[in-house]
Amino acid sequence: MKGVILYNPYYYNDSVQTQARRIAGELRALGADVAIRPNARTMFLSEKFGSDTAIEFCPPPDGGGAFPFGFAVFLDKDKYAPRMLERRGVRVFNSAAAIEACDDKMLTHIALAAHGVAMPETLPGLLCFDPAAAPDEGYCRFAADRLGFPLVVKECYGSMGKGVYLARDFKELLDIAERVKLSPHLFQRFVASSAGRDIRVMAVGGRAVAWMLRKSETDFRSNIDLGGKGYAVELEPPFRALAERAARILGLDYCGVDLLIGERGEPLLCEVNSNAFFAELERVTGANVAGAYAGHIARAMRKQGKK
Ligand SMILES: Nc1ncnc2c1ncn2[C@@H]1O[C@H](COP(=O)(O)OP(=O)(O)OP(=O)(O)O)[C@@H](O)[C@H]1O
Numbered sequence: 256m257k258g259v260i261l262y263n264p265y266y267y268n269d270s271v272q273t274q275a276r277r278i279a280g281e282l283r284a285l286g287a288d289v290a291i292r293p294n295a296r297t298m299f300l301s302e303k304f305g306s307d308t309a310i311e312f313c314p315p316p317d318g319g320g321a322f323p324f325g326f327a328v329f330l331d332k333d334k335y336a337p338r339m340l341e342r343r344g345v346r347v348f349n350s351a352a353a354i355e356a357c358d359d360k361m362l363t364h365i366a367l368a369a370h371g372v373a374m375p376e377t378l379p380g381l382l383c384f385d386p387a388a389a390p391d392e393g394y395c396r397f398a399a400d401r402l403g404f405p406l407v408v409k410e411c412y413g414s415m416g417k418g419v420y421l422a423r424d425f426k427e428l429l430d431i432a433e434r435v436k437l438s439p440h441l442f443q444r445f446v447a448s449s450a451g452r453d454i455r456v457m458a459v460g461g462r463a464v465a466w467m468l469r470k471s472e473t474d475f476r477s478n479i480d481l482g483g484k485g486y487a488v489e490l491e492p493p494f495r496a497l498a499e500r501a502a503r504i505l506g507l508d509y510c511g512v513d514l515l516i517g518e519r520g521e522p523l524l525c526e527v528n529s530n531a532f533f534a535e536l537e538r539v540t541g542a543n544v545a546g547a548y549a550g551h552i553a554r555a556m557r558k559q560g561k562k
């Protein structure tokens with residue numbers, strides 16, 4: 256079983272390095288031969304048009320043979336490399352389709368809504384192509400009338416809570432709309448019962464393997480990077496069921512599902528991360544998330560009959 260862990264060289268900070276090393280370590284403990292490589296020098300489109308061999312593997316930096324990996328663990332959200340790898344028969348964890356569906360929060364909502372997953376009411380934002388244009392007041396008014404104040408505005412490609420805003424009145428909504436108008440975004444009902452809290456569930460192969468309550472005393476966003484703290488809690492069955500359902504619908508091998516807590520204590524899906532960090536969750540709960548992921552990869556590769 257030979258595989259590679261691919262990362263984005265623009266974004267290879269301590270958290271990503273830890274993630275890569277932990278997964279590699281657990282895979283090696285299962286007997287896999289694993290390299291860690293930047294996603295940048297993996298593949299290119301040659302001029303041999305007309306077949307999948309137009310997608311060629313770059314020679315590795317050490318000059319060895321062609322791309323010799325049966326699987327890739329993709330620690331990035333780039334959508335091109337996973338597609339190219341899959342076209343050349345490499346099993347990618349997560350799959351290209353699953354990464355794409357998760358990367359864009361609005362696409363995630365559309366995919367899950369079709370399956371009846373409970374989520375806060377959400378409206379797509381209007382995309383604007385003119386930096387000089389003012390935000391569309393009529394549409395902002397429509398969103399405000401439907402969702403009430405405060406309401407949440409999210410950039411569809413945000414992460415670590417950075418592209419998530421709370422508008423408390425119409426003036427703030429227009430200011431935020433101005434800020435996000437050039438990138439895909441959405442408007443969402445603010446779930447006040449969940450302010451500063453959510454449940455992060457890590458699912459591997461469609462099963463919850465670890466979870467924690469994330470709580471912030473200073474921000475409506477509970478993200479760890481914004482000062483939220485993780486706490487070990489029991490996972491109530493409806494929360495487990497919703498997280499596992501979302502992971503399965505989206506076809507994710509591995510993901511972090513964020514669940515909000517509704518007024519009656521019911522779960523509402525907030526978002527799904529195809530590339531969630533597990534260090535804090537492992538620290539808080541003692542769970543071996545990397546080990547669960549490695550086990551899933553080994554089982555999937557055995558099933559595929561690849562060594
Ligand atoms: N509709 C909502 N009502 C109340 N709180 C919300 C709502 N949406 C998001 N939040 C809070 O904001 C946080 C960040 O939102 P979200 O998870 O959608 O964004 P993110 O930037 O992708 O974060 P991540 O680092 O998990 O990728 C959530 O974890 C939650 O605490």
Ligand SMILES: [Mg+2]
Nearest residue numbers: 415416513526
């Ligand atoms: Mg989140």
